[in-house]
Ligand SMILES: O=C(O)CCC(=O)C(=O)O
């Protein structure tokens with residue numbers, strides 16, 4: 001407002017001041033409004049004004065604007081905030097009226113320039129005892145001052161402290177390019193959030209969904225599969241689980257990844273009957289993402305839906321209440337906060353660099369980790385968000401701004417229009433998948449996601465009972481002396497691991513000659529496929545480190561080796577007509593792990609592992625359960641004869 005048009009503010013104020021032009025005791029404060037937050041009581045403002053011993057006080061800032069050349073005419077001061085800012089001032093009515101009447105100002109003129117020129121005239125300055133608020137006792141202009149201020153949160157009152165001058169300013173002004181900093185501060189001050197009660201504004205202006213589901217607002221649910229995404233089955237399952245009447249949802253399904261066609265079809269063929277309508281864009285339609293997003297918005301209008309709920313394929317909506325809660329929160333643009341588990345990557349930014357890219361805000365981690373909960377005004381959201389159709393009256397989403405990608409365009413478009421975007425972490429809504437290194441050329445690529453998407457990998461591939469192993473009260477089973485036995489992987493893991501190796505298919509020939517080994521010789525050969533042949537070595541070693549090592553430390557006490565080292569990790573295949581058994585031997589390992597990948601008496605007959613020194617065999621091996629035993633000296637062992645079918649096991653020689 002400082003540029004053309006600021007003069008209008010002065011003229012309006014002057015007109016209003018007419019009423020009090022002779023009042024020498026009435027105190028009047030003027031502030032801008034759309035970029036100002038007042039965080040304190042009137043009596044405190046008056047108290048501080050009186051302490052400044054002036055008739056008129058202007059707010060001060062560190063940049064001389066709009067006419068830099070006036071800087072040298074300013075009175076000398078130690079303060080960093082040397083220059084007048086016209087966004088806030090306070091004074092006695094009569095003095096203010098007379099000051100503003102000293103000279104005329106056109107509506108289109110710059111108010112800051114006008115007031116600066118008055119201030120710079122010594123006789124006027126002295127006549128009205130005009131001072132600048134050098135220490136931000138009342139006014140804090142945020143531009144170029146963000147390093148001077150710090151958010152202070154206490155049990156009842158949140159405030160910004162000016163560290164440079166030890167003051168607690170009351171009128172906070174997001175001047176110039178500090179608008180987003182003001183929004184950040186505004187998440188806390190003016191009774192928005194405090195330490196004791198958390199978010200105070202979250203319960204304001206909420207919307208109550210109707211009792212009868214038939215009266216629920218209609219939602220355009222736009223699902224975007226734009227990149228190959230791990231754990232897409234679970235993604236669709238969670239969409240399906242959303243607790244919202246499907247007949248009130250119009251579905252827009254965009255898929256541009258041929259690999260996901262099957263899952264998308266599976267989902268939409270069921271969705272087709274349940275949802276109010278379905279529009280589907282397939283890879284063969286050859287429609288780019290930005291274009292598709294435009295079509296989705298169009299569909300929103302065609303179907304006249306009250307809301308637009310965007311969910312990208314790498315957002316798992318774990319909380320089935322999400323859609324309802326977002327609607328109830330009643331904002332124009334609201335994103336459920338989602339974060340990559342164990343990482344700091346989320347679907348919002350707390351602050352922006354000058355160039356408009358990501359910057360970590362002072363509260364980013366507290367919000368991301370959920371230490372602070374609320375509904376936060378932020379400069380960037382993506383991936384999952386609810387738009388209210390009231391937005392469309394004045395504003396249009398735009399996914400194609402300048403050369404920016406769709407997400408950057410989306411947020412920048414609203415920032416530029418001054419529309420606030422919020423992210424909600426009042427509860428857990430879900431989490432983000434990291435699609436970055438997902439390689440769909442592999443067989444069962446999700447199996448390879450232990451490192452990048454550990455949380456989801458565990459949900460799908462870790463044995464449901466695994467965690468119990470770690471409970472100090474759980475004794476690990478010991479079918480033979482110093483042979484431990486525990487569940488590690490889920491049924492799906494063994495099924496897919498077998499399919500990975502069988503799909504690869506290049507089983508060793510079972511002879512002593514083995515080109516895959518450094519010496520080229522295997523003393524006790526098996527028919528096997530090594531994990532490095534199917535690209536699974538890194539994942540498997542991670543599995544050993546994350547899930548096997550803790551149990552090793554529990555049962556073989558005093559032995560620590562982190563990470564476990566293992567050069568030989570392989571799936572063994574026993575068949576009556578191929579290699580049906582393995583003769584007695586020692587392993588070249590400190591300890592060996594032996595994971596059963598299929599079921600005795602169902603998938604094969606015979607088989608098992610016998611520990612000769614103890615005359616003890618484990619034949620009733622359990623799928624997904626792992627045997628762990630010392631490799632040498634005491635645990636001389638053999639693989640027992642398989643008489644029918646195929647037996648698969650996964651072996652590692654740990655710390656050879
Ligand atoms: O068949 C078994 O369970 C034992 C396999 C084994 O000892 C090995 O591969 O070294």
Ligand SMILES: [Fe+2]
Pocket residue numbers: 585586587592637
């Ligand atoms: Fe062995």
